[in-house]
Amino acid sequence: MKELVVISGKGGSGKTTMVAAMAQLSDNPVLCDADVDAADLHLILSPGVIETHDFMAGHTASINPERCNECGKCIELCRWNAISGDFVVDPVECEGCGVCYYFCEQGAIEFPENLSGHWYISESRFGPMVHARLGVAEENSGKLVTRVRQEGAKIAEAGSHDLVITDGPPGTGCPVIAAIGGAAGVLIVTEPSVSGRHDMERVIEVARHFSVPAMVCINKYDLNEAGADDIQRLVKKNNVTCVGLVPFDPAMTKSMVQAKTLFEYDPHAPACEAVRKVWEQVLNRLA
Amino acid sequence: MIISVASGKGGTGKTTVATSLALSLGKDTQLADCDVEAPNVHLFVHPEFRNEEIITVPVPKVDESRCTGCGKCVEICRFNAIVNIADTIMTFPELCHGCGGCQAVCPAGAIEEGERIIGVIQHGLCNGMDFLHGRLRIGEAMAPPLIRQVRSRINPDKTAVIDAPPGTSCPVIAAIKDTDFVVLVAEPTPFGLNDLELAIETVKILKIPAGLIINRSDIGDMGVADYAARENIPVLMEIPYDRNIAEAYCRGEPLVEAFPQWRRRFVRLCEDIDELVAEIAL
Numbered sequence: 001m002k003e004l005v006v007i008s009g010k011g012g013s014g015k016t017t018m019v020a021a022m023a024q025l026s027d028n029p030v031l032c033d034a035d036v037d038a039a040d041l042h043l044i045l046s047p048g049v050i051e052t053h054d055f056m057a058g059h060t061a062s063i064n065p066e067r068c069n070e071c072g073k074c075i076e077l078c079r080w081n082a083i084s085g086d087f088v089v090d091p092v093e094c095e096g097c098g099v100c101y102y103f104c105e106q107g108a109i110e111f112p113e114n115l116s117g118h119w120y121i122s123e124s125r126f127g128p129m130v131h132a133r134l135g136v137a138e139e140n141s142g143k144l145v146t147r148v149r150q151e152g153a154k155i156a157e158a159g160s161h162d163l164v165i166t167d168g169p170p171g172t173g174c175p176v177i178a179a180i181g182g183a184a185g186v187l188i189v190t191e192p193s194v195s196g197r198h199d200m201e202r203v204i205e206v207a208r209h210f211s212v213p214a215m216v217c218i219n220k221y222d223l224n225e226a227g228a229d230d231i232q233r234l235v236k237k238n239n240v241t242c243v244g245l246v247p248f249d250p251a252m253t254k255s256m257v258q259a260k261t262l263f264e265y266d267p268h269a270p271a272c273e274a275v276r277k278v279w280e281q282v283l284n285r286l287a
Numbered sequence: 288m289i290i291s292v293a294s295g296k297g298g299t300g301k302t303t304v305a306t307s308l309a310l311s312l313g314k315d316t317q318l319a320d321c322d323v324e325a326p327n328v329h330l331f332v333h334p335e336f337r338n339e340e341i342i343t344v345p346v347p348k349v350d351e352s353r354c355t356g357c358g359k360c361v362e363i364c365r366f367n368a369i370v371n372i373a374d375t376i377m378t379f380p381e382l383c384h385g386c387g388g389c390q391a392v393c394p395a396g397a398i399e400e401g402e403r404i405i406g407v408i409q410h411g412l413c414n415g416m417d418f419l420h421g422r423l424r425i426g427e428a429m430a431p432p433l434i435r436q437v438r439s440r441i442n443p444d445k446t447a448v449i450d451a452p453p454g455t456s457c458p459v460i461a462a463i464k465d466t467d468f469v470v471l472v473a474e475p476t477p478f479g480l481n482d483l484e485l486a487i488e489t490v491k492i493l494k495i496p497a498g499l500i501i502n503r504s505d506i507g508d509m510g511v512a513d514y515a516a517r518e519n520i521p522v523l524m525e526i527p528y529d530r531n532i533a534e535a536y537c538r539g540e541p542l543v544e545a546f547p548q549w550r551r552r553f554v555r556l557c558e559d560i561d562e563l564v565a566e567i568a569l
Contacts, residue, residue, distance in 0.1 A: 009325050011297010011453045016478065037454035038295045038482040059365070079387055092460060092492065097386030098365050136455045136488040142428065170297040170453055171324035174428035194539035195302060195327035202325065202425060209426040223530070224537035248533075250506070257476055257507050 001156045002184035002286055003149070003164040005034070005212075009199025011170035013191045014219040017252050018275065019167040020044040021262040023126040025279045030159075031124060032152040032166040033131040034179040036117065036144045041167045044259055047122030047129045055117040055132065055147065057140035058096040061089045067108035074100035074109065092137055116140050119147055121155070128155045142178035145169070149179070163286075172199075172206045180206070185213045185286055187243070191220045192227035200231065204238050214240045215285055217278050221245040243281035246274040289447045290560060291321075291466040291495075295482025297453035299472045300502035300526070303536060305450035306331045307543040308470070309416065311553035317447040318413075319440075320420035321462035323406060323433045328450050331541045334411030334418035342421070343402035344432050346380040347389045353397035360389035360398060381428065406433045408440065417445075434461035455485045460493065468564050469497045470523065476507035480514055487518060496567050498560065503528040521563065524556055 006015050006022075019041060023031050033041040061082075063074070068087050075083045078100055082093035089100075101111040116139070119132035130152045132144050152164045166183070169175040180186050186207050190200040200216065207214040216235045221228040228245060235242045247270050255265030263272060292305040306328055309318040320328035347360070347369060354376055360369050361376070368383035369376060380403045390398040406423040421437040423430050430452070438461070441447045451462035451469075463469050469490050473483040483499075490497045499515050504525035515522050526532070526542075535545035543550040 008297075010327070011299075011325075013298060037456050038297075038485060040296070040478040040481055043477045043481055077387070077391055079385065092464065095384055095386060096365060097384055097388055098363065099386050099388040099391065102363050102388065102392065134456055136485055137460055137492045139457045141454075141456045171322075171430075171458075172425065173324045173423055173430040173458065176324075177426070177428050191537070193537040194330040195325070196537075198327060198330055199325040205425040220533075223533050227537055253476060253506050256478060259477065 001153065001162060001164065003153070003166060004282065004286060005166040005168045005180050005183045005186045006189060007168035007176060007180065007186055007203055008170055008189045009172060009203040010190070010196050013189045013196055014252060015189045016040045016044070016167050017256055017262065018189050018217070018219070019165055021275050022279050023165055024261045024263050025276065026126070026163055026165060028161055029127050030152050030156045030161045030164045031127060031129040032148050032164060034145045034148050034166050034175070035169040036132045036134045036141050036148065036175065037169060039131055039133060042131055044256060044261060045124040045126065045129060046259060047124035049120045049122045051121040053119050054115055055119055055144050056113050057116045057143050058114050059098060059111045060091045060094045060096055060114055061098070061100050062110050063087050063089055064108045064110060067106045069106050071105070073103055077103055096139070117144055119144065119151065121151060127161065128159065130155065142174040145175050145178040172202050176203070176206060177210065180212050181210055183212050185215060187282055188214055188216045189219055190216060190231060192218055192224040192231055197227065197231050197234070201234065204240055215243045215282060216240055217244050217246065218242065219246045220248040222247045241285060243285065244274060244278035246271050246278065288564060289441065289449060289466040291449040291451050291463040291469045292472060293451040293459060293463050293469050293486060294453055294472045295455055295486035296473070296478055299474050299479060301472050302327050302331065302450055303502070303542050304470060304472050304500055305448050306541045307549065307553045308556060309448040310541055310543050311550055312446055312448065312557050314415040315445055317417040317419070317441055317445055319437055319447055320450045321434045321437050322450055322452040323421035323423040323430050323437070324452060326420045326422055329418065329420060330539050332413040332418060334413040336409050336411040338410050340408045341404055342406050342408055342433055342436050343404050344429070345385040345387065345400045346383045346403045347378050348399045348401035349376045349378060350397045350399060353395045355395050357394065359392045359394065363388040363392045385432070405429060408437055430458040431461040434458055455489045459489060463490070463495060464493055466495060468560050469495045470500060471497055472500045472502055473511050474503050474507065475501055475509070475511040477510065479507065480510040483511060483514065487520065496563060498523040498563060500524045500526065502526045523559055524552065
């Protein structure tokens, strides 16, 4: 079993639309949506949820005023300024370190585990799918990403699926690091903008840092052909393979609006052939 | 006043809006890029960088000669950043959140505070406007402490525009919490709507007044506009899709500079936000 993780650095470069199209081209994949902050793949694949699981992670302190003698130790020790002068914990600021809970001599601090979100095992028209929803304003997105990938791998192994395709989060921090570790490869979907290029360079470095082979695909390349040429040179200089260029195609957005993949929406759309070629290259590289 | 620009989904036009808004506010403005994982604002405003600060978080340093191996530090750490392996206390600085619990609990005074670099903050000037951004070190997981450091360098007596990271979890919270107004940028598609709903939930939890800009307002469906109307979120601006705008963006040209006709609309946007903030204050 191999896992391909699709990332971008910059958001909105077309990761999820590409993942949905590749899911259709792929033979019997398992699909994971590891963008747990703002998961969108289910909007195209409309999977039927089979199992819903609670995601418990981290703890949040709260102070029981009946036991609190206002000694002030918790305020003094809290590095997050999460406890107000009248001894109320701001759950958004609370880091869940438990220092106040540990040191409170009155036992006035409660420190329950959080229900931070949910994860789901579903069936989509292209194969099993694992996805999640992190509660808004929650932490531990990296842990939830790890859980989604672990469950995807389990399903792949139990059902003899050769490939897991994971829709990754934007950025370079905790959720991205959790999304790419141990993957067979990452496909970086970029765009020929100054920001697309800048963020691509950063995620190439992240992939290298964690020793995951990277490939790059330039989406909407014809919005700035000179910029796309620059990116290709840069990619080459970094010893990364450019697996293809996809033209700007309104069918990409229109298909999403109709909850279809690019190929379901219009198999003759200009982007289709390019995406097909990207997919062939990706499969070759993974093999 | 601090105005933050955020979105659930990435790539909806946050940076376009933040740069054009700041450039329209005039010289006495600060522009702070808090998307420390993917900081892009500087690519559009080309600041002249003046100085750079290395940003660290506190991590424990164990003095083995004093350590009695009591294990209290291991017990208090919620993040598995300090563990006992074969009677030796080992630290994993990249897992440490810097809560200081181990240091506070150690009865032998064997734990000192060291530091771990998480990134840098760079300060600059562009056309008289203060610019600053954080850049998370490659391989570093924890963005929020760096974002909080960027925030702490904003002068509250001036007007500031913050470009926030995408998403709805801790990095966004760190970037927009306690700002006076948040401008949400969304595109009118099912992805845009789904992620806007999450972003609205986030700003409601933080109790920040919000307005909406619909970018590429004619590429999708009516879902976002209908939702905004239902939820009483003022639509501050609509920016239609225009290939020329997309191409100028690709080249790194701010909207109000590439298309000066937009400047008046952004000046108007500043005034609208001012009025909304004043109304709320009443």
